[in-house]
Amino acid sequence: MARTGTEELRRRNRAALVEQLHRHGPQTRAELTEALGLNRSTIGALAADLAESGHLHETTGRSTGSAGRPSTLVECVPKAATVTAVEIRADRVRFALVGLGGEVLERAETALDGADPVEAVEVVTGGTARDALESVAAVPGLVDAGVVAHSTELGWAGRDLAADLESATGRTWQVVDTATAAAVGEWSRGDAHESVKLLYLHGGRGLTAGLVADGRAQRGGSIQLGHIVVQPGGRECACGLRGCLEAEMEVFGYAEDIEHATLAAGMGDAAARDGLRRSGEDLGRALGAVVTATGPDEILFGGWLRELYLSAAAPVRSALAETTLPHLRSRLRLRTPVLGDEGALIGAAETGFAAVIDGMR
Amino acid sequence: MARTGTEELRRRNRAALVEQLHRHGPQTRAELTEALGLNRSTIGALAADLAESGHLHETTGRSTGSAGRPSTLVECVPKAATVTAVEIRADRVRFALVGLGGEVLERAETALDGADPVEAVEVVTGGTARDALESVAAVPGLVDAGVVAHSTELGWAGRDLAADLESATGRTWQVVDTATAAAVGEWSRGDAHESVKLLYLHGGRGLTAGLVADGRAQRGGSIQLGHIVVQPGGRECACGLRGCLEAEMEVFGYAEDIEHATLAAGMGDAAARDGLRRSGEDLGRALGAVVTATGPDEILFGGWLRELYLSAAAPVRSALAETTLPHLRSRLRLRTPVLGDEGALIGAAETGFAAVIDGMR
């Protein structure tokens, strides 16, 4: 458990300092002293250490406006530690090289047109991304120890993506599911920092969800929202079950569909409006089960579920109200993500940085 | 975060040693050296510390059978740190005073006959339990920060049990839900130690479930299994919703009922057999949603759900198979608890010890 001696202590404190700066941005040494509960002299020594190794940069003399000697500002050097983040969808692969502190240093996107995503990842991460300390891929589906057990969107079952990516790029990869990554992203870089338990719903060609509790994703935390059975014995689903949410929802599957439906509904198309309502109800019912089972205090509607939620909030809420206990419902906030389409990519990078910082301890 | 200096390090190591002994029982100093990764001399110093303070007892010279100087055996002194555990049910209150290392030092049980459980707790914990370092109460229901938000069994909603117990006994209390406590118990003192995610189902006068991931209960981890809606718009439930599992299950509610039903079914009563089957299916369907949302690798059927599972395993399994993805199902083990009725009490005590050991750091 607790490894060894005093140098372990030093490493821990150094890592804590880096983590603090990475998460909360540039701070003065005085603020760091307060935040970490360490002595001024200790902070000084740690900062000197990390400035020497190139992780930190110190800017002297920033006037605070109040009395006293101005404190030196400490900030991360982005290039000192970088992480490769990749988000895989059915139609495209997105890439970002993120530096310590959260700055995006590079960005790229490739359309797939039916090609294997792994090849695209190999191409897009061939440059400076080679220097990255960690590489993380976000995939919409059920992920278990690097293996994509099930993905409606990609049509994979039991694919060892971590191994495939490793043999293609020559580096090790962490694989997370898109929804959990987005939840991590919204928690760490979005507007959900006070959230104790954050449930992120991701609408792609399948429906998945991810849970973050106290800022940490839990092992096996990816939720196949689309395969919650809302209609026992209902329509056959591609997964082999019957009555899955994905199979039962009327308005479903592609961003274009939902746009179409909302446009039509806006123009007074009763059938479209009805379809949206029923879809919202289906979603709300499935959510009821997930909320009862996991007890979140915040739900974010991401991907095309954002549009569905915005145009069918009432049926979602009422179906949810019919299937969850008042206490669970009362503390629940429903809203849309602030990072838009970027959440999963940012969250994947944060997952990588968590590993980097853990590795410093 | 990381508090201060080298004495913090000492405290951490001391706590790690106590935790190791508490969880894995008496061990030799050589084994402790291996397990904690510390130096022999350090283990010696820590053990001397803790022997002085009365937490540990060292037994000299146990012959191992192999060559070399025999290692001294180190074990916890149960009375050195005790925890009060209480399990509250509708009809009775059970109490145990548990010592460091897990030994049960005292035990008591009181029938309620309609009296307020808090009074019973006050009476039963009036003796040596006063010296306990922590007091934990397990309650069947939805618990949030000491407040019982909802309990079908006790008929409570929004009762601040922690405050009530504190004013009755003059000590602070931690409140956990029975199912989560039982899950902790089965994980730490039962047979589920390898389980990554353990889901414990508790059948009392209501149905609750608890989840333990990597041995830790998560904040707000109690699941109101009985209020998973299995039949939208179905029978009215006491909670105000419609179609809850609790309301829909045919054989339900009391240990006597399930005994009656299994007896009748065993004697060839077709109606009873049918009722059991349908109840198993209802349970399986509700479980499907919970499994999809939480992804456990082990499910334990506790309380009277044990009997239901033993006599209706096939319908439970088939309904579960119809509502969960193959991958989630394949790694899932279903079984009954090994601690029987004691799980919640033992788990409550373990929850207390976790706090005690954390407090040593």
Place this chain on the structure above:
DNA sequence: ATCATATGTTGCAGTCAACAACAAATCTCG
């Protein structure tokens, strides 16, 4: 009986963080 083996014990050295005194840089008030 002697040697090999495994473990506890003791003294020493290295490292680290806290503390206190001092230096530096800014603000405020007269």
Place this chain on the structure above:
DNA sequence: CGAGATTTGTTGTTGACTGCAACATATGAT
């Protein structure tokens, strides 16, 4: 405009802890 107040960085010292190595101890094997 200048002296004191205020806040922060710096330096040298101190206390504490763990690791290491040598030694002591207790057992089994030959």
